[in-house]
Amino acid sequence: MQEIVLFIVGVAISAFGVTVGFGGGVFLVPVLMLFFGYNIEIAVGSSMAAMVPAALIGSFFNSRNHSIDYVVSTLIQLPAMAGTVLGAFLVAFLPVQELQMVFALFVIVVGIVMLLPHTQKKPPRHSGLMYQIRDIPTTFIRKNKTNHLAYRLNAGVVSVFGFLSGTIAGLFGIGGGFLQTPIMIKLFRIPAQVATSTSLFILVVTSFTGFISHFLIGNVLWSRSLPVVLSFAVGSLLGSLFKKENHPGYNMEKLIAIGLLLAGVGVLLNLMLKSNTGFSF
Template identity: 30%
Template sequence: MAFLLLGLIALCAGIVGALVGLGGGVILIPATLFIGLELQFFPDLTPQRVVGLSVIMMIFTGLSSTLSYMKSKQIDFKSGLIFFIGSIPGTMFGAWLNKSLDLPSFNLLFGILLIVLSTLLLVKDKLKPISWFIDHGTKRTFIDKNGIEYEYGFPIWFAIVLTFVVGMISGLFGIGGGSLLVPAMVLLFLFPPHVAVATSMFMVFLSSLVNSASHIYLGNVPWSYTIPVIIGAYIGAKFGSALNKKLSSKTVVMVLQVVMMIMGIRSVIEGLL
């Protein structure tokens, strides 16, 4: 029963992660901490082991999404590889920082992060894109299925600095960097939203390989729990990628905002008390 429940959590994380480009860790980690530690379904899981489980999941969420988005040619591989270069040292540094966190500190910091991300998702549609970065960087074009042409771009040095920070947060908390990177790609670099989500999931896949290697080395991966998570996440990501091509993600993002805000406030309270 407990493993089935873990698989269902991973399924939901895969669907939401692939649909809006988040990677799924923001769903898996708080849900697993609550079910595993508070409800005592998995009493042997520590925050570090839950993070290790999350980064393993994101390999398969990212792989499933990438294969799906490749068919629709939504991924900007060149930009994704540039972002990956910056994220490599960031994810390794974040994984190293993770080992010093106890449960109250993890809950407090992770709760603050969830609240910030929820707020960012809430206001991102009200923020105006900044054209400075595209005017002072490499430019790219994308033509969607309706024949509409988009121009976007970024200074390579800024993209590497940004993805180092995103990678560090990803390594520290075990979440997909897309929760920070997608809004930045849309608002700062003027990426078409569907290209931003697809490219983000490609980068999530690559960075999760490095992130998981770091956590495996640190002994943070609970291998006995990985099978239901991998299966659930892979299937969920396939479904989420298909939904991304057909549906508007506004409703899902709104629900995600509410869930993240509630989980964030709850984690902060637990961390403080």
């Protein structure tokens, strides 16, 4: 019976995570520990293993829909890898738990603000930050093949953002998907469907790297990880089909806001669970 419940929960988390571009790992770890008796090492290893097929399946569908911006993903992913190394190094010098709590509360506040009704009209797409710095070198225009919406980007700014998101991920031991998606939408004015698809594509590399690391140190026990892996694969398929049939826009941004709230709560739960177990990841 527990395996059935775990499968259903995993499908729901994965479907939601793929839809909003977060992946779902930040939601899964505390759920596995609190409700299914996983210790934190195995919970993290199972989460990393589950994210690999979920990110691959989601990215396959997104690639067929031409909604992945490979240029943006490269500009974010490569600096993020360097930032992750720096963040892991800074763990020894900064009050990580206190900073993580502040960060989680900040994410929750951002989610609440995004959920609140806005009386003002939506600002025009050409009023974003990228259009204000259009004269700076390495600024260029991208155009999505699916909805033909154009958006302006600056390679330097996007790379700095990728480095910062990687640093936060390495410092706090969390994925950067729930940071990347809303910033791509709100700051860079990237269409919601492109932002969620690009964020999920970035997770292909990060989740595989994390899976290999945890597999080598023995945190992936297939007897406990396989049900989660299968559920995340099914959830990713369902989430990808849902995303394909629904036009991105207002509702997508509301889903992302809910995801931020859940992610913030998940970070707080991870923080409490890590402090109780003494395990850091």
